[in-house]
Amino acid sequence: MQKQPHLHISRRTLLASGAALAATGWATGARAQAVFRVTAIPDESPTELARKAAPLMKYLGERLGVKAEFTPVNDYAACVEALANRQVDLAWLGGFTFVQALQRSGGKVVPLVQREEDKHFRSVFITTQDGIRSLADLKGHSFSFGSQSSTSGHLMPRSYLLAAGIDPDRDFKRVAYSGAHDATAAAVAAGKVDAGTLNISVWEKLLADKKVDASRVRVIYTTPAYYDYNWTVHADMPAAQRERITKAFLDLSPATPEGKEILDLQRASKFVPTSADNYKGIEAAARNAGLLK
Structure with missing residues (x-):
């Protein structure tokens, strides 16, 4: 890649x-x-x-x-x-x-x-794919961050991926940047990418407003706080x-x-x-x- x-x-x-x-x-x-x-x-x-x-x-x-x-x-x-x-x-x-x-x-x-x-903010990693259960399972899949300048939609998720021995630029099939947290959730839900990451605040609001089907889109990892x-x-x-x-x-x-x-x-x-x-x-x-x- x-x-x-x-x-x-x-x-x-x-x-x-x-x-x-x-x-x-x-x-x-x-x-x-x-x-x-x-x-x-x-x-x-x-x-x-x-x-x-x-x-x-x-x-x-x-x-x-x-x-x-x-x-x-x-x-x-x-x-x-x-x-x-x-x-x-x-x-x-x-x-x-x-x-x-x-x-x-x-x-x-x-x-x-x-x-x-x-x-004590956090990011979540989400997917609709049954075969993805952990960060390690993301290897070989397409993935979306938010904006490149986003703390919770890119920087900190990337940092935790690197700490887990996963280089997004090398280990993912394709990396996309959606530009916004809600856009990332929509891309994952629509199957445009296999998984993505967004901030936990937006994720919880999307769930509360029923804008995401929790039976299809699920969290596989929540980062430590920052x-x-x-x-x-x-x-x-x-x-x-x-x-x-x-x-x-x-x-x-x-x-x-x-x-x-x-x-x-x-x-x-x-x-x-x-x-x-x-x-x-x-x-x-x-x-x-x-x-x-």
């Missing part, structure tokens, strides 16, 4: 992403100060991301005294670029995209909060504004109707403070897997 290229976002790609964002009016100098701009890695369908964002934007706008606006991006690299270049004020990142943003910005991004669940998603800002943001954003998230409570709606949509029990040190393990895994230069 042809070896998949290492994930390395070139300067040309980043500049192109930045130009595209500027063309849509995201450039810092062009935007009105009264708009607080938020984006997120596109790890789920655009419809789902918009649904999850709407009440949170209303809440943040009220807490910060500005209009909070969610603007989606086409891929993970564009999200990293938007934050690094201060084209957005707040970004929802995975652990790996946080590490990439930290590298891209020269250390000038700051994670503020994460869900309680992100302190740190994952967070809400991150650029380090140039004034400390007082960072504190207001952090407090807004920490104040969300399931005891209020508004808090319960937002937390349920974010699949969170609550938000807690986080720090860059929590993602050192993600950075090490990315370097060991050859996915970070």
Whole structure:
């Protein structure tokens, strides 16, 4: 099998992403100060991301005294670029995209909060094939990751495969990248690939919504826990504004109707403070897997 290229976002790609964002009016100098701009890695369908964002934007706008606006991006690299270049004020990142943003910005991004669940996040490996019962059984089969820049849909699953003595680029019949967790589940369910991996949060939501037939698609392996998603800002943001954003998230409570709606949509029990040190393990895994230069 042809070896998949290492994930390395070139300067040309980043500049192109930045130009595209500027063309849509995201450039810092062009935007009105009264708009607080938020984006997120596109790890789920655009419809789902918009649904999850709407009440949170209303809440943040009220807490910060500005209009909070969610603007989606086409891929993970564009999200990293938007934050690094201060084209957005707040970004929802995975652990790996946080590490990439930290590298891209020269250390000038700051994670503020994460869900309680992100302190012990996991990925699941799924299949419909009767002959696949363990990671070792995946050899010789077609397999789908999510986005190449996904922590829970690529980096950490790849790390655990390598630790089990399985090199996806050598041992799998074919490797695909679906681009999103729900797309991976759909590809496995439809028989487009023999198996795949996605984050446990999306998997459990798909099961709860009966969007996956649990009698056909089953989990063969759940990874150990690792740190994952967070809400991150650029380090140039004034400390007082960072504190207001952090407090807004920490104040969300399931005891209020508004808090319960937002937390349920974010699949969170609550938000807690986080720090860059929590993602050192993600950075090490990315370097060991050859996915970070």
